[in-house]
Amino acid sequence: MKNDNSQKKASKPWLRLAEVVLQIVLAFILFLQVNYLSCRRNEAWDLSRDQRFTLSPATEQVIGQIGEPITLVLAFLSSSPIYEEVRALAAEYDRLGKGQVHLESLDLSRSRDRMLELESLYGVKFNGDQLLVLGPENRFKVLRSEDLLISETADGRISQFVGEERVSSSILELIEGRERRIALLAGDRPSDELAAVASRLIPFIEAQNGRLETLNLEDKQRIPADLDCLLILGNTTDLTDREAALLEQSWIRSQFGVVCALDPGATTPNLDGFLRSVGLGPRRDRVLSVVEIPGMAARKSLEVPVVLLPSEAVTKDMGAMTTRFTGLTRSINVLFEDDLLLAENIRPIPLAAASEGFWGETEYQEEQLSYNPDRDTGAPDLVFVAGAVERGLPGDANLERGASRMVVMGNSEVISAESPSQQVAADFFVSSMNWVMKRGDGLGLPPRSRVEFSLPLSGADFGRLQIWILFVFPAAFLAVAALVLWRRRRW
DSSP states (O other): OHHHHHHHHHHHHHHHHHHHHHHHHHHHHHHHHHHHHHHHSOOOOOOSTTOTTOOOHHHHHHHHTOOSOEEEEEEOOTTSTTHHHHHHHHHHHHHHHTTSEEEEEOOTTTOHHHHHHHHHHHOOOOSSOEEEEEOGGGOEEEEEGGGGEEEEOTTSOEEEEOHHHHHHHHHHHHHHSSOEEEEEEOTTOOHHHHHHHHHHHHHHHHHTTEEEEEEOGGGOSSOOTTOOEEEEESOSSOOOHHHHHHHHHHHHSSSOEEEEEOOTTSOOHHHHHHHHHTTEEEOSSEEEEEEOOTTSOOEEEOOEEEEEOOOSSTTTTTTTOEEEEOSOOOOEEEOTTOHHHHHTTEEEEEEEEEOTTOEEETTTTSSSOOOOTTTSBOTTSOOEEEEEEEEEOTTOTTOTTOEEEEEEESOSOSSOTTOTTOHHHHHHHHHHHHHHTTOSSSOOOOOOOEEOOOOOOOHHHHHHHHHIIIIIHHHHHHHHHHHHHHHHHHO
């Protein structure tokens, strides 16, 4: 018995050692598994106030369209005031690119061989901070530090960083090989009015690799065939007979794109007639509601809450989003079930509808208003305020030979200087442009500008903050330390 006990006691240290070794091995295996899973399946969270390290859905879709690898060459000094911003932005492109976007960082003081190679291939001079976007067939874009900023304050601080807009636009240009040509129909509009509209459009168009120009059809025999998109935005005068004929001629031609935002206050029978012929007829009404508050007179509400409808066209990735149409809005008669149009291979699509409680009022100039189902547009039918249409060639039911596309909105202030916060409305407009240009389904959410957040402090507030930092906080810590020391001595 004594021998058995002694053998058991002698074997216990070996068992314990084996258990310890096994635990270490299992812990090491667990450590490897956790690291493997974190590399293969990881998720990033952006906790910054303005989401500055999160790429927009538009950029993600641009990255998804990349067929051949894109290289981002970061040639910035670490002392640059936007170095961390640009580095984090390029790293996010690299992360989401999944092999299609590659980030390369250059040390301007050590990477001499690589810099000479890039200079010989692309003719780039490394004489300042810059980000190179290298694409297929030796196409490239150079983005200098000043290109990534819109403006700076008088004291030299950066007020707005627009790196994502510039990089995404550059990638689009390298993928497509050219800028998209977008024209704003001039008509009889005054030059200052055209300039005001163009100033609101240019930032959105440039972010989508487009170039905006004005187009006057009076001296043209036809609408240019290489035009990617024609914009008819808030024209206060009607199309002439000649302009309407040229527009119809180009529409019948395949591969033509139009985005039209109507001015409800304008009288445009030629334009309205053309739109009715393609199944997107503007009604002679105003979309509104009547707000009744007890004890107060009823008043008209013309700011229309809008719901974007899910579709395979513009709103594929925007269905159920909501926004507001400011100013005046006309309803659109979207003939999406018209057999005659479908027989001609014309397919209208509803895109947006007014929220419940709003209707298309035909007698909108009257003081006392109420919904009349005999003359107004409303419940139980939806009040459409935007629609799209595709026109395919005869016999091309699947639109394999291309199609003309158009989007019509019953409001001319979708992109308005007076309502810069209406991001969804602006997204909807840009998505409409991209859809008529056949640039991917749903592409169009413009990358967001990153605005630096600052906390303004007056002189008195700054003085109080200094008192707290220099005196109150240290005194509080000393008091806590003294209390702990006193209690220890008592014990």
